Amino acid sequence: MIPRRTFLAGAAGLTAGAMAPFTAARAGTSRFTTAGDHFLLDGQPLQILAGELHYPRIARADWRDRLRKLKSLGLNTLSAYVFWNAHEKAPGRYDFTGNLDLSAWLTLAQEEGLHVLLRVGPYACAEWDGGALPAWVFADESVKARSLDTTYMDLSGRWLKRLGQEVAHLEIDKGGPVLVTQVENEYGSYGGDRAYMEAVRDQIRSAGFDGALYTVDGASVIEKGALPSLINGINFGTTDKAEEEFKRYAAFKPSGPRICTELWGGWFDHFGEVHSAMPAPPLLDSLKWMLDHQISVSFYMAHGGTSFGFDAGANFDRKTETYQPDISSYDYDALFDEAGRPTPKFSAVLEVMKRYLPAERFAPLPAPQKALEIPRFRLTETAAVTPLLGKPVVAPAPRTLESLGQSHGLMRYRHRFAKAAKGTLRIGEVRDYAVVSVNGRRVGVLDRRLNEREIALSARAGDSLEILIDTMGHVNYGERIGRDQKGLIGGVTLDGQPLQGWTHEGLPLDDLGGLAFQAGMGDGPAFHRGMFEVKEAGYTFLDMRGWGKGYAWVNGHNLGRHWSVGPQRTLFVPESFLKVGMNEVVVFDLHPVQAASLAGGHAQIWDLPGQVKE
Known part of the structure; x- marks a missing residue:
């Protein structure tokens, strides 16, 4: 089929009389409407060509750079999830500052000439911790996620109202960039309660979002999740065929504008697996078919970025009953790599886009930042975890972190033996990684990924059993959401x-200010500190090979999790996290470290090499 550069002009005669019901959300005429099979903006056909970017996964100093890179592909729209648990880390305490300044993110997109698809959820998936649902919501384990459960709906409604105060004024009819706001997310893959979806829609309306709304689902489950009166998008990936997916969609909704709300050009990674790399040709085939048929499309991900800190999520494989924690890199084998550099896949997609869009649609790529090589240096100071331990809480049986008001980090469980004991220690389930010690002497580790639940030990009367738990991401997809x-x-x-009688001491790792470093090496678990010099502005990838399992901070910024099981061997350090001159790095490791040293390089190191070359 011949590429249709002239599509917009050819569709200009569509009339406002064919507008769908959603356009009547407010009195007067909306700028963004539909007519027949097309979206309209100010009465003119609009083909939405979007790219997905996640603001917390990109250092704020790099926001404009990444948005401009969407324009370099000829795209006209930003697709943007909102992450509830990033903004409300504790009940009623909201944060919209710094890297979480959502209003600034959307306003910046508008400054760069981009429309916005706003994905308010409140559930997001996105390989994000808990699918963006706060862990504290489920401190009471009877609360049911993504349902009409009264507690859940009250909390989500309160959150959406607060979110509306921040960004509802940025809808397009109010002068902002937001074309359309998403209700829930891929609900058809989770449940089928139409009343629940309608209730979420009503909460979004009550929060002040007056414009067009839409839903997103896989085509095979769209009947379960979509609200037909709204715009309905479908998601699919590289191994799917666009023509077949939209045939399934047509069985649900024969007419109206069509949009692929997530075209998965890559995939995410779990710890202990090889890095995902998806081929470009089938992706390009689907892209060309959609462009030939004037179907709107959003690339997921255009640029993935990094799940800094504790933000990475997890899957749970129902067939194998296996927990699968996500790595901190959200490279996603996307069009731009974790550092924002164009990949071969970008070049392939750009070549296709140029056959469909006029030359003036393509902005030049921003000037590249510099990748820094940092010579290997030693971390010469250590600190024990003890000063960071929270106030002890005593209970007859072990309690969850959430019930103790903690959503991430570490928890030390202690039990004192009243009499000598020897045998097999069995734990119902370890969530997610346990270092077991007796009187400070390490007995072994238990890994949830491997379904490890028991270990042999012996103790004398008066000995202290210590189990240090390191948490990974809360499950973000499937029936275990809110049950992790x-x-x-x-x-x-x-x-x-x-074993009755337990003391709980939390280490959320949000503040390292209480650490007392001293020269020398210490056995794990321990913090290690070192200094390195940067002579010019740039970013780097911190080489974590030789370390065990834990976290790393540069100048106070939590880079995420490191773990020797791979596939990720480095942690990305954005340019804005570094400073010209001396920089501090702190690494926490659960295990003894033989040689505490680090170096910085130009690229991510994978167990299975990706497609980005230095």
Whole structure:
């Protein structure tokens, strides 16, 4: 089929009389409407060509750079999730500052000439911790996620009202860039309660979002999740065929504008697996078919970025009953790599786009930032975890982190033996990684990924059993959403006898100010500190090979999780996290470290090489 550069002109005669019901959300005429099979903006056909970017996964100093890179592909729209748990880390305490300044993010997109698809959820998926649902919502384990559960709906409604105060004024009819706002997210893959979806829609309306609304689902489950009176998009990936997906969609909705709200050009990674790399040709085939048929499309991800800190999520494989935590890199084998550099896939997509769009649609790529090589240096100071331990909480049986008001980080569980004991220690479930010690002497580790729940030990009367739990991401997809409370689950026994009497000490790792560093090496778990010099502005990838499992901070910025099981071997450090001159790095490791040293390089290091070359 011949590329249709003249599509917009050819569709200009569509009349306002064919507008869909959603355009009547407010009195007067909306700028963004539909007519027949097309979206209209100010009465003229609009083909939405979008790219997905996530503001917390991009250092704020790089926001404009990444938005301009969407324009370099000829795209006209930003697709943007909102992450509830990033903004409300504790009940009623909201944060819209710094890297979480959502209003600034959307306003910047408008400054760069981009429309916005706003994905308010409140559930997001996105390989994000808990799918963006706060862990504290489920401190009471009876609360049911993504349902008409009264507690859940009250909390989500309160959140959406607060969100509306921040960004509802940025809808297009109010002078902002937001074309359309999403209700929930891929609900058809989770449930089928139409009343729930309508209730979420009503909460979004009550929060002040008056404009067009839409839903997003896989085509095979769209009947379960979509509200037909709204705009309905479908998601699919590289291994799917666009023509077949839209045939399924047509069985649900024969007419109206069509949009692929997520065209998955890559995939995400779990710890302990090889790096995902998806081929470009099938992706290009689907892209060309959609452009030939004037279908709107959004690239997921245009640029993935990094799940800094504790933001990475997890999957749970129902067939194998296997927990699968996501790595901190959200490279996604996307059009731009984790550092924002164009990949070969970008070049391939750009070549296709240029056959459909006029030359003036393509902005030049921004000037590249410099990748820094940092010579290997040693971390010469260590600190114990003890000063960061929270106030002890005593309970008969182990409690979850969420029930103790903690959503991430570490928890130390202690039990004192009243008499000598020997046998097999069994834990109902470890969530997610346990270092087991007796009187400070390490006995072994238990890994949830491997379904490890028991270990042999012996203790004398008066000995202290210590189980240090390191939490990974809360499950963000499937039936375990909201059911992934962390810690020691289901009780602890020794040779079948319950161990009663536990002390809990939390280490959320949000503030390292209490650490007392001193020269020398220390056994894990421990913090290690070093200094390195940067002589010019740029970014780097911190080489974590030789370390075990833990976290790393540069100048106070939590870069995310490192773990020797791979596939990610470095942690990305954005240019704005570094300063010309001396820089501080702190690494926490659960295990003893033989040689505490680091270096910085130009690229991510994968167990299976990706497609970005230095």
